[in-house]
Amino acid sequence: MLRRVEKLLLDLAVVAVIGLGVLIAASVFLRATFNSGIPDTIVIVRELMVVAIVLPLAAATLDRAHITVEFLSNLMPSRVQDWLVVGGSIFGLFALSPLIYAGWRETVHTIESGAFFFGQLNLPKWPGRVVFLIGVSFCWLRLLLMVIGDIRKLRAGGSVIAPDHENEEGV
Numbered sequence: 696m697l698r699r700v701e702k703l704l705l706d707l708a709v710v711a712v713i714g715l716g717v718l719i720a721a722s723v724f725l726r727a728t729f730n731s732g733i734p735d736t737i738v739i740v741r742e743l744m745v746v747a748i749v750l751p752l753a754a755a756t757l758d759r760a761h762i763t764v765e766f767l768s769n770l771m772p773s774r775v776q777d778w779l780v781v782g783g784s785i786f787g788l789f790a791l792s793p794l795i796y797a798g799w800r801e802t803v804h805t806i807e808s809g810a811f812f813f814g815q816l817n818l819p820k821w822p823g824r825v826v827f828l829i830g831v832s833f834c835w836l837r838l839l840l841m842v843i844g845d846i847r848k849l850r851a852g853g854s855v856i857a858p859d860h861e862n863e864e865g866v
Contacts, residue, residue: 697837701757704750704833711746718743734815742823749830753837777845777855784842791835798828 722736733739755761759780768776802824804810810820845855 697753697833697840698757700833701754701837704830705754708747708750711743711750715740715743715747735812735818738812738814738816738818742818742826745823746826749827752830752834756834756837756841773854773856777849780855781842781845781849784838784845787838788835788842791831791838794831795828795835798824798831802828 718733718736718739722733725731725733768779771779802821805821805824812818812820848855
């Protein structure tokens with residue numbers, strides 16, 4: 696079930712990126728040819744960027760596709776590397792928790808106040824806040840499930856490091 700939700704969030708992020716491209720291209724075209732533009736383009740682009748960046752976080756977490764620096768940890772035994780991965784994931788859980796709390800508070804405040812962006816369209820602020828909260832929350836949930844699964848795997852004697860990751864040079 697969670698993978699389906701992650702796939703949906705990833706697909707929505709792809710649609711947002713396509714929308715960003717179309718919106719920016721149309722805005723540049725209208726500026727260059729008709730000295731006109733799309734109203735509130737900057738606000739729409741900013742909100743679509745939130746969608747494009749935050750919604751695929753859970754899928755990136757599942758694929759362990761976040762940026763890592765491994766030049767020191769690769770020198771360590773694989774068992775230590777495994778526990779470093781788990782420790783990093785636990786740290787990630789603690790790091791995301793305040794973001795979820797702040798996102799919740801901001802979302803509730805924005806919905807209750809009825810805040811909107813000042814511009815020609817008077818777009819509401821709450822959709823971007825809700826998207827942020829959803830994206831970070833699903834990332835946290837995926838990270839929690841990965842920590843639990845990784846610890847179980849390590850206790851059973853397995854490894855959390857992908858086989859191709861242990862020997863990237865193929866030697």
